[in-house]
Every structure is written in structure tokens, then in C-alpha cells.
Amino acid sequence: MTRYTWHFEAVWENLPLLLQGLWNTCLLAPLAMAVGLIVGLGIALLRLSGVWGLSALAAAFTELFRTTPLLVQVIWVYTVLPLLTGITLSPFISGLTALGLNVAAFMAEIYRTGITAIDRGQTQSALALGMTRAQAMRRIVLPQAVRRMIPPMTAMWVALFKDTSILATIGVVELMYQARVVASDTFRPLEVFTAVGVLYFLLTYPQALLGEPALRPAESALMSAPVLRVTDLHKRFGGTGSAARGLAGGAARRGDRAGGRQRVRQEQFPALPEQARGAVERVPSISTTSRVTAASANLAQVRRRMGMVFQHLNLFPHMTAVQNVMEGPRTVLGLRRAAAHALALRMLAKVHLTDKAEARTWELSGGQQQRVAIARALAMEPEVMLFDEVTSALDPELVGEVLTVMKQLADDGMTMIVVTHEMAFARRVADRVLMLDQGVVIEEGPPEQIFGAPVHERTRRFLRRLAWEEQAT
């Protein structure tokens, strides 16, 4: 690295020149956009007209402009068009024409996909109301299509704003042209090009932000990585706010897992795996000594010894049923393919799905998928299985087959923590029932007590409603 002294005077002293260029840039972009919006709509309508010659012509126009570099188009319009037509255009008008037509080609596609994306049924129901085609287009299709078109159009506008710089090559006096003039006059390309780059950035960036708010919420959902936070599996849970405190207390009294099967039922508890990362650290009542740290290796270690089945199935759609079950033993436990396959088949047999081993996930019913998910968790030979509302997303007639498998697991002596609304199941299978309300354990005890002689008013109300519902159905 050589020491370099910046000389931004080169920029300040020539500011009027640069501002003049900026002015033309800011003039060109909206003008070209206007041309593109209007011409593009015409081309899109021609393309959709269904008249063969017109559609083909419109298609040829869009494809030609979309598959050649803008630079070629600009130079072609500037140098070739006058030779062909005999009309000489100023650089500004040539540049505007080329840029406008280029934008029109992209706009035509945006219009077209926007319009065709609206369900055919929408047009049909509008026509069925007695609207004309034009009315259906204007009142029903376009208003919906426009909403879809806005993000790609914003992106187009941003690209266009930057692309105006290409017109510098044919001598349009816009920002980039002036930048090159000033840079070569002052022999200060570093300062001039840097300043102009920053200027473009400051002008473009805010516009680019308008186009893409859609990504941001989804991203934050991933950042708050949805992970169950358990500090000590046999004693207490971690979770959000009061839910954690209640559960930590309630579960801690349960003592050791060695006692055999323990099950928790809870109501209005936020789905276990959807808690925000870091929630445990915010709960002061949980001891720091046994806290699971954020280190992913540590978490993976803990998870290896627990099985988890989700409400939303979460099978891996790019794998068959048996591959889903093999995935954990192969990747995490490092089993060889043959061993993992044999293990997976044993697990599938446990959930009565041997015949579906080679099925793709979408070929399976919800109940079958959920059983594959149970087999997948079992294949890791977990010390404890977590079930999070595993029957809630299923059709009522499919609930039974999943519950049967779970009952069978319980009879085999598997330790299970089950979050469920299936009261009959909880009553029959659970050793211990926790009643949760607003994230706090309000009542805890053996099922006979919870269902037979509930102490808490909230539990009684819940059971009364349940009885009423059962009567009603």
C-alpha cells in the first residue's frame, strides 16, 4: 500500500459540472421510466391480444431488447438509426429512446406476468356477473395485478436509474459523463470516481429499500432461531417469559426421569420449538450452572439425546420416508448406509409403515407423515421424546393412528413429554399431568386427580367446557 493523500478539491472545484450532470441524470431517469411504462403497456396488451402477428411481433421486440446489452442498444440507436432513417437525433434524445425502449421491454413482461398471474377464475366470475371483458380487466384483474407489479417495477426503476450512466458512452452529459471529464481533466480519478460512486449510492439506495421490505420479516423469523431451550432435560424447561418460570418450577419438582414415564400436558403454551433464541438467559430463576449455552455444538449434543416430533410434520421433502429416518443416524451418528437403512426399516416397522419406506413424503397422508416423523426421532435412540401438539394439524380421522403409536411407545417404557389437547389420551396414558394457563403451571398431579378432583378453578372450567364439547359432538 502506498500512502495516498486524498485531494477532494478536484471534486469541490468542479462541483457545478457534476451537478449539471446530476440534473440530467435525474431528468433522464423519470422520462425513460414514463416511456417504458406507456410503451411497455402497449406491448404487453399486443402480446396478450391473441392476434398471431401482433403477439409474435411484441414477443420479438421484448426478447430482442431483453437479450442484448443495453450498451449495444444505445449505440445502435445513436449511430445506426440515423443511417437507416436519415433522421439525426441528439445524444439526449437517442439515449432516452434507447433507454425507454429497453425499459418498455422489461415492463411489458412485468405487466404480462402480473396480468396472467391473476387467476382465470377471477375473470370468469367477473364475466359471469355480466361485466364486459374491458370492465373485468379494469375493475377486477388490473387492481389485483398492479399490487403484484409494484415490487418488480421498483426494481426496474432502480436499475434504470443506474443504467442512465451508460448514456455517457454516446456523449449524453449526465453524471457519469461529467465524472469522466472531471477525472481526466484533474488527473484525480480516485477522488472523482469515489465521490460519484457515493453520490449514486446515496441516490439509489433509498429507492432500492422501497422495493424489498418483503424479505425483512422472514429474515428476523430465522434470526430468532426457533429452538427449544432446555437447561436440564430431566428437571426443567426453558422458554419465553412466564412460561419458563412456571415450567421450570413445575418440572423441577418432578424429580428424576428414572421414575419412568412422565408426561406433561399443557394448555395455551406457545409451541415449544418456536421460542426465541436466548430466552433462557432472560429468565433469572434458572440456574446458570446447567444452562445450555448458545454454542451450537453443545446444543447439538443435547438434541442428539432427545427426540422431537412437531405439529407441522417437517419431514424433509427431498427425501423418501426411509431416507428421512436414515438422515439423523447417517449425518449425526455417522452410521454406514446399510446399518442406517436397517435401523430405519426397524423404526418404520415400529410405526407400522414398512410398506411405505420408499414413498415420497407427499405421497403419504398426514397421519402417515407424522408416524414417519416419530420413526425419524426414534432412530436416534433418544432418552426422551418431545411431542409438540403432534395431532393438532391432522384430520380428525388420522389422529387415532398417531395416538396408537404413541401409546405403544409409552408401553415400551419411553420417557415422553407430550403437549396436547387430546384429553382422553392424556388421561389414559400420562403418569403426571401439568395444567398450564398463560404459561404458568396452575395444577400438577396424577391424571386421576387432575381429571377427577381438580383443585384450581381454571382447571375446573376447562374440564367443564371439555365435557360440554364432548356432549355436543
Next chain:
Amino acid sequence: MSTWDLGVVTNNIGYLLAGLRMTIVLSLVSLALGLAVGLVIALLRLSRWRALRWSAGLYIDIWRSTPFLAQILWIFYALPILTGHALTAFAAGVITLSCHASAYLAEVYRAGILGIAPGQRQAALALGMTNAQAARRIVLPQALKQMLPAIGSINLFKESALVSIINLQELMWYAESLSGFTMRSVEILSATALIYAALTYPQALAVNYLHRRQRAA
């Protein structure tokens, strides 16, 4: 009205093909680099550390919010002043094109990764996989399929024409030189446009096909 003289194109086809070769090499090398760098940037952008996320975001925004022409001029004329090392036009072209592409690709990757239902990652982590294993075995294979059309729509053949401004002898540079030299810009530039279209159109068709297939699935 002048008459068309296609002889000027056939007589100089050797130059145009030499330029075409450079255009293809430049674009493909830059695309390969851009694909790799873009993935790294995307993963940084999704990192758990704020500083990394922020830096990757800045990188993406800078390359996406400035004109390509400003970027190539800056890399070729301004960067060597800072580093003290002159760059060949080819090196400057590759650096600019690949960084430019990587910024767009990073966003494509990110959208693809975020498009996979969070449950998939949860389920992988619940099996005891590490973050890296979950990404490699579960999320990326699914995301890649969805990203394919968007990746395919990144077209460096067209973009690379602007590298002619720093006198890299690719297709556009030869086209402009020949137009001036032969005074036959109508034929030369029209032919050049067709060559670019022929280069780009198959890719556009492939992207359309991928889009259709994705919609059908």
C-alpha cells in the same frame, strides 16, 4: 438510405469471434467466482453476529446501488491508486463483474434459504445436527432447487459489454472499433446485437423452462 453490405461482417468475422471468445471467457470466469463469493456473502448476511451481518449487507448494498459503469471505472482507474498495483483490463473486468454478480447472487441465495420453511431447519437441529450439517444436508439442497431460476437470470454476457469502456478487447470493443474503422456501423452493430442475443437467448429459455417446471411442481 444506404444499402446493406453484409460483406463487411463476413470479412471481419475473425475479429468478432475473437471478441466473442473474450466475452465468453470473461463472463464465465466472473460467474464462477461470483457464485462462490455470493454464497459466502449470503451466509455472512445470515450470520448470528451483527458485525458480520452488517458488513455483508453493506457489501451487497454498495454493489447493488451503484452503476456498473461507475464500478468498472473505479476498479480500473481508482483502485490501483489506492493499492499501488496496476490492474490489467481483464483483471479489472473479472473483479468488477464477479463482485457485481456476487452481490445479486447473495440476495438470491438468501431469499432461497429463507424460503425454506423454518420447520425444516428445526427438524434437522432436533435430530442433533449442527447448524452446518442442517444447512448442507437439509436446507441448501431444497433451497438450491428453488433458487435455480433466479440464479439463471443473472446474465453476465450482457453486463460484460460495458467492460469495453476500459479497452478490454471483447465483443463490444471489436464491434465499436470495426464500426469506426469500416464506417459500416449499421451492419457491424446489428450483427453484434444478434450475436449477443444468440448468446443470451438460450439462457433465457432455460430460465423460462425452470420457472414453468417450478410452478407445475
